[in-house]
Amino acid sequence: MTNGGWLDSNTADGMRLTLAEEFSDIYVYNLRGNQRTAGEQSRKEGGKIFDAGSRATVAITVLVKDPTHTGSSRIHYTDIGDYLTRRQKLDLIAAASDITGLDAMDIAPNEHGDWLNQRRDDFPNFLPIGDKTATERIFVLSSAGLKTNRDAWVSGFSPARVESNIKKMVKFYNAEVDRIGGSSSTPNMDPSQFSWDRADRANLRRGRKYVLASDSLRRQTYRPFTRQAVWFDRTLNNTVYQLERLFPSSTVSNHGFWLSAPGCPAPFQTLLVEAIPDLVLGGAGNPGQFFARWRYEPVGMGAGEAMLSFDVADADDANVVDGYRRVDNVTDEALKKFRAAYGDRVTKDDIFDYCYGLLHSQDYREMYAADLKKMLPRIPLVIDPWPYVKAGRELAKLHLDYETVEPYPLEGLDVQPSGAVAWEFYRVEKMAFAKQRDPETKKLVADKSTIKYNGRITVSGIPEDAYRYMLGSRSAVEWIMDRYQVKTDKASGIVNDPNDWSREVGDPRYILDLLARIVTVSVETMKIVDALPLLDILDGPDSSTRD
Structure with missing residues (x-):
């Protein structure tokens, strides 16, 4: 056994x-x-x-x-x-x-x-999405998400609190460096003062002090549709992988899709984001890979490579920000392959959107479910790519602009504070489903059409279709319920309060409206996915027709 x-x-x-x-x-x-x-x-x-x-x-x-x-x-x-x-x-x-x-x-x-x-026999014949050993692949560079090993200290809904926590932690660590001074004394392991990682212990013995970089406070996509502040610093994060080449400074913009890596226990998932992705954006135990639309090289490096690209406009000075030149992250080899199949009208933006659309195809996910558990996606060429390009573009807009979509017209959403301060009226502690009695078992079960937002607000009328949009083992709606609650880290005592983000964006209704917006995002996502055609793979030397 x-x-x-x-x-x-x-x-x-x-x-x-x-x-x-x-x-x-x-x-x-x-x-x-x-x-x-x-x-x-x-x-x-x-x-x-x-x-x-x-x-x-x-x-x-x-x-x-x-x-x-x-x-x-x-x-x-x-x-x-x-x-x-x-x-x-x-x-x-x-x-x-x-x-x-x-x-x-x-x-x-x-x-x-x-x-x-x-696994299916035809999957290895498709174009790798990001295999560094392959001569042909779609993306030049990919990266795992950010691994901090001290999330409670370096990330949270309040940028001010994150910065305060970091300053406290570094001050304590530097004091330990002064106290121990290369001796064999045991460091103070109090978790309420510092979160010790292996590198910190080694640096302490070397007498290395930490200095806070001025451009380290960034925005992060911590979990689906959950933006937070994060202290992005190679010294104070366990591993940043290749993220510094994708988000080199706070002034450059980028976007890309995070997808679950091989071996994840949860079903395959992908989500387009425009902030630094967490390693386990899809939930604990589900590490992933990030494929960005662009990568950045310091001025004076990488320009020659960019000049050889089909997209030569990206090599000019108009694409230089903060000393970094934006370089296309979709390979020229992929563009040649797509243009050979579909004509010269194909652009690298089309390829990016095609990938995002195809990775949402239920037909693709079901047909290659075993392969996606064991290796990164490979992208087949289909007979007609344009429905996938269109779907990918629509999904991208929906998933990136989720904070501005029209809230779903839930009952109770129009509630207004009566004699109460708006910030307190809309404050959330922990959302929960309403309960209803199962007619067969007579047990109380969750009524997913109704969510108790707080003691003053209950919203109802959430359609069943909203829960079809799954990101791993949870629906998008359930991700909002899970993440937007007040949590206290047991080891450090640090409180992460989502209401702080409402204040950050200056909107006391932010979380309530976000819940309704994600219902809209979920319903509209499934409409786009349901409209995708069945997978009709192009027959050629690098792919196979479906059975």
């Missing part, structure tokens, strides 16, 4: 290949119970097998070695099923009695060592 993650993980493909070579028969009983998921997926996983301890999938595996057996291993797989409680799972185990009592299906592994959710 083991953690069942090895059944489908990227890192265990070698193990699965070896097991299939070493044993004549393999019986697997997948008991599910992954507690690291959220939303509907968590409910499908059902109860965990052990009352305490493991939060992972649990599997029972029986390995049989028959010396008389020849040929490939016979793999017999049983999935216990969805939505089962711990007690129901244990009863099914008892009823099975032995391996002959399992309702198993036989699995034929593929060449990659996939047992479950096997």
